[in-house]
Amino acid sequence: MAGPRTIIDDSINIKEDQYQHYTFEIKVPSTVSLTVTRVKGPAFEVYVVEKSDFDEWKNAANSLFGGQFHHFPDLSGTVNAKNPSHDRKGTLKAGTYVVIIDNTDFGSVSPPANFADDVVTARVKATLE
Ligand SMILES: [Ca+2]
Ligand SMILES: [Ca+2]
Numbered sequence: 001m002a003g004p005r006t007i008i009d010d011s012i013n014i015k016e017d018q019y020q021h022y023t024f025e026i027k028v029p030s031t032v033s034l035t036v037t038r039v040k041g042p043a044f045e046v047y048v049v050e051k052s053d054f055d056e057w058k059n060a061a062n063s064l065f066g067g068q069f070h071h072f073p074d075l076s077g078t079v080n081a082k083n084p085s086h087d088r089k090g091t092l093k094a095g096t097y098v099v100i101i102d103n104t105d106f107g108s109v110s111p112p113a114n115f116a117d118d119v120v121t122a123r124v125k126a127t128l129e
Pocket of ligand 1: 045050102103109
């Protein structure tokens with residue numbers, strides 16, 4: 001296969017209490033490189049889940065006390081002042097996947113509870129090898 005192929009290349013603004021997601025499909029086992037860079041805003045999480053588990057993630061995120069969901073820890077993580085660029089690589093089998101950028105109270109970090117809309121501005125890039 002010739003060189004890495006870009007599957008996501010985007011700049012986003014995500015309002016407080018919202019998340020953004022990207023779906024991609026791979027036909028054969030592939031190495032995915034994912035870079036999510038914080039430009040502005042509060043700390044947030046990045047999750048990579050199988051598309052069939054996206055509803056499970058949404059249910060967990062909408063539940064008051066969280067919940068169980070399946071994700072790929074190698075590709076997931078927190079973006080914050082200490083770690084402003086989430087730079088991960090992992091091998092995935094053929095399938096359809098969802099990258100979630102979470103600016104909600106779900107997970108280990110939450111936008112500040114104040115009267116301001118803490119918008120996350122980020123660059124999202126993913127390539128397949
Ligand atoms: Ca969160
Ligand atoms: Ca706020």
